[in-house]
Amino acid sequence: MFNKTKSPATPDRASNTPPIPPLPDLPSAGMNRGVAPAPVPSPIASSRGLSTLSSDLQFEGNVSGAGDLQVDGSVKGDVRVGRLIVGETGAIEGNVTADYLEVRGRIVGGVTGKQVKLVSTAYVDGDITAEQLSIDIGAYFQGRVLQSRREAPAPVAPAPRPVAASEFEAPAAPAIPAPPPAEDKPQIIDLKSV
Numbered sequence: 001m002f003n004k005t006k007s008p009a010t011p012d013r014a015s016n017t018p019p020i021p022p023l024p025d026l027p028s029a030g031m032n033r034g035v036a037p038a039p040v041p042s043p044i045a046s047s048r049g050l051s052t053l054s055s056d057l058q059f060e061g062n063v064s065g066a067g068d069l070q071v072d073g074s075v076k077g078d079v080r081v082g083r084l085i086v087g088e089t090g091a092i093e094g095n096v097t098a099d100y101l102e103v104r105g106r107i108v109g110g111v112t113g114k115q116v117k118l119v120s121t122a123y124v125d126g127d128i129t130a131e132q133l134s135i136d137i138g139a140y141f142q143g144r145v146l147q148s149r150r151e152a153p154a155p156v157a158p159a160p161r162p163v164a165a166s167e168f169e170a171p172a173a174p175a176i177p178a179p180p181p182a183e184d185k186p187q188i189i190d191l192k193s194v
Contacts, residue, residue, distance in 0.1 A: 055089040062094075071105070078109075088121050095126075103139075 050068045053059060057073035064080040071079070071090040084098040090105035101113040103122040116130040120138035129146040 053090075055087070086122075 050070055052070045053073045053075065055072040058076075059073065060076045062077040062079070063069065063075060064078075066082045068083040069079070069081045070085040070087060071092060072087040073089070074091040074093075076093045078094040078096070079092055080097040082098065083100040084096065085102045086092060086096075086105040086107060088104045092105075092107045093109060095110040095112070096107055097112045099113060100115045101111065102117045102119065103111075103124060104119045105121070106123040107126065109126045111124060111126060111128045111130070113130050115132045115134075116128055117134040118124060118136060118139040118141060120136040122136075122139040122141070124140065125142045127143040127146065128141070129148050131148055133145060133147075135141060
């Protein structure tokens, strides 16, 4: 009486879609079964244009800008960008400042950022100042960690109410006579009578 159409078999549908990669900081269920997880694409690669310093390049000097940078080569100097990935072959000797920083390679110098992630292949020798810090097992880190906090917005004070002109005049207070001038007599305090 009722005919139900068969939906495609679950295995066929699963083979047509790519596997969902695991969250970066959580163990995946596929790892327990011996299945190698798919590489997780970087959050930087999908956003805006990414500038890359390839592994065969060496740069001496400071790098600054608001864009995204991936360093696979070596930089001797300070780096200040919006988002930064230091690849596994990348090396920076100098201070690094970025809103988002993912370290897979080597940094020798101070690191400052809102979100800093040290992947298991990372080598960092220097202090890290960050709002959020993630260090994977196997990453090398030598230095201090300072947690910076976002500035809380200042509380808004209530607006002053308008004051009428009559409120400016203070009522006349009774006159208090001035104390008599002090005489230059030494004061004697009797401690026995207490």
